[in-house]
Amino acid sequence: GVEKKILVIPGDGIGQEVTAWGQKVLMAIAQNYHHTFTFEEGIMGHVAIEATGNPLPDETLEKARRSDAILFGAIGHAKYDNDPTLKVRPEQGLLKIRKELGLYANLRPIKLFDELLEASSIKPEILRGADILFFRELTGDVYFGEKIRTADRNTASDLMIYHRYEVERIARKAYEAARTRRKKLCSVDKANVLEASRLWREVVQEVAKEYPDVETEHMFIDNAAMQLIKDPKRFDVVVTGNLFGDILTDEASQIAGSMGMLASASVGDSTGFYEPIHGSAHDIAGKGIANPLASILSAALLLDISFGLKTESQRVIKAVEATLRQGFRTMDIANKHTVNDCIMGTDAMGAKVLENLN
Amino acid sequence: GVEKKILVIPGDGIGQEVTAWGQKVLMAIAQNYHHTFTFEEGIMGHVAIEATGNPLPDETLEKARRSDAILFGAIGHAKYDNDPTLKVRPEQGLLKIRKELGLYANLRPIKLFDELLEASSIKPEILRGADILFFRELTGDVYFGEKIRTADRNTASDLMIYHRYEVERIARKAYEAARTRRKKLCSVDKANVLEASRLWREVVQEVAKEYPDVETEHMFIDNAAMQLIKDPKRFDVVVTGNLFGDILTDEASQIAGSMGMLASASVGDSTGFYEPIHGSAHDIAGKGIANPLASILSAALLLDISFGLKTESQRVIKAVEATLRQGFRTMDIANKHTVNDCIMGTDAMGAKVLENLN
Ligand SMILES: CC(C)[C@H](C(=O)O)[C@@H](O)C(=O)O
Ligand SMILES: CC(C)[C@H](C(=O)O)[C@@H](O)C(=O)O
Numbered sequence: 001g002v003e004k005k006i007l008v009i010p011g012d013g014i015g016q017e018v019t020a021w022g023q024k025v026l027m028a029i030a031q032n033y034h035h036t037f038t039f040e041e042g043i044m045g046h047v048a049i050e051a052t053g054n055p056l057p058d059e060t061l062e063k064a065r066r067s068d069a070i071l072f073g074a075i076g077h078a079k080y081d082n083d084p085t086l087k088v089r090p091e092q093g094l095l096k097i098r099k100e101l102g103l104y105a106n107l108r109p110i111k112l113f114d115e116l117l118e119a120s121s122i123k124p125e126i127l128r129g130a131d132i133l134f135f136r137e138l139t140g141d142v143y144f145g146e147k148i149r150t151a152d153r154n155t156a157s158d159l160m161i162y163h164r165y166e167v168e169r170i171a172r173k174a175y176e177a178a179r180t181r182r183k184k185l186c187s188v189d190k191a192n193v194l195e196a197s198r199l200w201r202e203v204v205q206e207v208a209k210e211y212p213d214v215e216t217e218h219m220f221i222d223n224a225a226m227q228l229i230k231d232p233k234r235f236d237v238v239v240t241g242n243l244f245g246d247i248l249t250d251e252a253s254q255i256a257g258s259m260g261m262l263a264s265a266s267v268g269d270s271t272g273f274y275e276p277i278h279g280s281a282h283d284i285a286g287k288g289i290a291n292p293l294a295s296i297l298s299a300a301l302l303l304d305i306s307f308g309l310k311t312e313s314q315r316v317i318k319a320v321e322a323t324l325r326q327g328f329r330t331m332d333i334a335n336k337h338t339v340n341d342c343i344m345g346t347d348a349m350g351a352k353v354l355e356n357l358n
Numbered sequence: 359g360v361e362k363k364i365l366v367i368p369g370d371g372i373g374q375e376v377t378a379w380g381q382k383v384l385m386a387i388a389q390n391y392h393h394t395f396t397f398e399e400g401i402m403g404h405v406a407i408e409a410t411g412n413p414l415p416d417e418t419l420e421k422a423r424r425s426d427a428i429l430f431g432a433i434g435h436a437k438y439d440n441d442p443t444l445k446v447r448p449e450q451g452l453l454k455i456r457k458e459l460g461l462y463a464n465l466r467p468i469k470l471f472d473e474l475l476e477a478s479s480i481k482p483e484i485l486r487g488a489d490i491l492f493f494r495e496l497t498g499d500v501y502f503g504e505k506i507r508t509a510d511r512n513t514a515s516d517l518m519i520y521h522r523y524e525v526e527r528i529a530r531k532a533y534e535a536a537r538t539r540r541k542k543l544c545s546v547d548k549a550n551v552l553e554a555s556r557l558w559r560e561v562v563q564e565v566a567k568e569y570p571d572v573e574t575e576h577m578f579i580d581n582a583a584m585q586l587i588k589d590p591k592r593f594d595v596v597v598t599g600n601l602f603g604d605i606l607t608d609e610a611s612q613i614a615g616s617m618g619m620l621a622s623a624s625v626g627d628s629t630g631f632y633e634p635i636h637g638s639a640h641d642i643a644g645k646g647i648a649n650p651l652a653s654i655l656s657a658a659l660l661l662d663i664s665f666g667l668k669t670e671s672q673r674v675i676k677a678v679e680a681t682l683r684q685g686f687r688t689m690d691i692a693n694k695h696t697v698n699d700c701i702m703g704t705d706a707m708g709a710k711v712l713e714n715l716n
Binding site for chain 1: 434438439442443447448449453479480481484500501503505506507511512513514515516517518519520521522523548549550551552553554555556557559560563576579580581583584586587588589601602604605606607608609611612617637
């Protein structure tokens with residue numbers, strides 16, 4: 001067995017409820033496969049601001065640096081959403097840890113479990129067989145460019161900026177992945193308007209030459225947002241910038257039936273960081289009804305990508321599949337048009353997955 | 359009858375094929391209702407670069423200024439998309455005319471014709487009754503902020519910038535429209551990350567106070583991109599910035615069955631500018647298969663908004679409806695699952711609408 005240190009950061013809102021299940025699944029895997037996983041817990045986001053005034057306390061960052069992988073929940077709180085003038089904000093914690101750990105590549109696999117074919121607002125015949133792997137650049141773009149508010153507070157700006165090396169490294173990661181899949185890569189930008197996108201396109205065109213076996217397509221973001229719904233099957237690997245990736249992957253959650261099903265892996269220079277795509281969801285936080293599967297599937301990604309434990313990772317995915325096949329559903333993935341499903345809360349759903357792991 | 363001067367700018371690609379039909383519909387309306395519409399033609403985009411080296415020749419701009427309304431087609435050409443290093447680009451023409459004419463508010467109504475309920479990739483029960491009016495800010499944001507490419511060409515940036523007055527005026531227009539509709543307004547931004555979005559949200563919150571009868575909601579762009587597909591009926595009026603509006607409205611085309619159905623109106627300080635949401639579509643340009651309905655519906659918006667001719671505008675919409683009811687379809691809106699539709703090209707479809715106008 002392997003010995004690994006895992007940092008768990010539940011964060012805000014439903015992060016507190018679902019992350020416990022990602023962790024329990026990791027503990028069960030450790031036991032079943034004779035690995036030794038030791039867990040630490042860290043705070044980040046609104047909970048960290050409340051406790052320390054800092055959305056990413058140094059202590060959490062230190063724990064992150066000395067861990068082998070990080071399982072994260074969600075970030076954000078209505079208080080800050082309602083008051084855009086607040087200076088210290090939960091999201092700063094998430095952005096800072098991404099930057100500090102050099103997590104420049106955010107992988108977001110979008111795949112529909114057959115059992116959920118009817119849960120989406122999109123027609124089953126459009127969805128069947130869709131399987132997309134997004135590479136979202138995560139440490140550049142308008143997220144990290146200089147932010148200015150004039151003294152009179154009447155003008156505000158953010159710099160959308162990309163450097164050649166940033167585009168190169170994420171493009172390479174995406175092409176490498178495309179090679180192991182259906183060998184199609186779609187790069188998304190807005191090169192007809194934005195200079196940063198023109199650099200993006202130039203660099204991807206260059207990197208493409210190193211991968212003549214992969215078919216490259218360039219698409220404008222507006223068109224991509226449309227094609228994703230019109231014909232999701234046309235996509236294999238999609239690579240795009242931080243902002244466009246944020247938008248497209250949330251949109252793509254509808255291909256997987258629900259946001260509550262989607263996991264992501266952020267990787268780069270060192271420790272990998274795993275989190276559901278969904279946010280803190282204040283509207284349902286504390287009610288015990290959030291879907292724990294995105295956290296559990298994030299744990300599966302962690303096992304695979306950070307620890308190289310492919311069998312264990314597949315085991316988790318199979319347990320999720322089995323749970324769905326048995327008809328168990330959280331609210332977000334219930335099929336409103338049949339009464340066969342058994343709708344349950346976060347803990348009951350998590351427990352079913354654990355049962356199916358054994 | 360009224361006397362009006364209309365500038366027609368077919369532009370690039372399928373713009374050349376479909377705009378003729380928007381114009382023919384305007385001519386038919388003039389005849390039926392005893393108005394005098396005089397038409398001029400202008401060039402813009404790739405065709406203008408080829409002819410003059412300039413994507414928006416002064417002559418076109420002058421014609422635009424002395425016209426009462428402008429009917430535009432589309433812009434863009436594969437040559438520039440494939441070579442991001444080209445300095446003179448078709449889209450500069452469109453951006454310049456928007457800026458020069460002060461067309462800061464881009465209205466994009468998204469409404470599904472009942473006849474097309476089955477044409478979309480989204481389930482009919484999700485779509486039925488959806489009716490959204492987008493207000494996209496059109497002369498600010500990262501589209502018009504300073505663009506920089508460093509001398510070594512390794513770094514590129516665009517400034518995402520908003521001024522208070524820009525947000526105020528578009529917000530007011532959107533609220534005024536919401537008052538005449540279902541009294542719901544959703545403002546879309548990324549205030550949890552972007553300073554420009556925080557200004558956006560502050561200003562909308564202020565303007566909201568003037569419209570206590572309208573229910574205001576603020577939504578992050580990633581969430582909005584998801585909700586639009588998950589539950590389009592929750593939206594009434596949506597107001598957002600230039601970039602987010604570009605993305606969301608293309609995505610929303612799937613709610614209307616096809617991009618080929620969507621018209622838009624750009625208004626502001628003076629002459630109104632009417633155009634389909636679809637682009638130049640090089641892949642199908644010259645084939646005579648493009649859907650002329652978006653151009654025809656743009657003509658309907660022109661009659662209503664710039665000329666105040668509501669009856670005439672409704673007449674055009676009814677003719678489109680009748681054409682669809684008769685089962686006539688262009689390729690993009692054909693229902694692949696039934697064989698009842700009669701699929702036709704641009705000109706045959708346009709001719710059917712003309713017939714239904716008389
Ligand atoms: C919470 C927010 C800062 C974050 C982002 O925009 O990156 C989230 O939406 C995500 O996608 O991880
Ligand atoms: C052609 C392009 C510059 C334009 C835009 O991005 O504004 C188009 O996509 C649109 O939506 O009108």
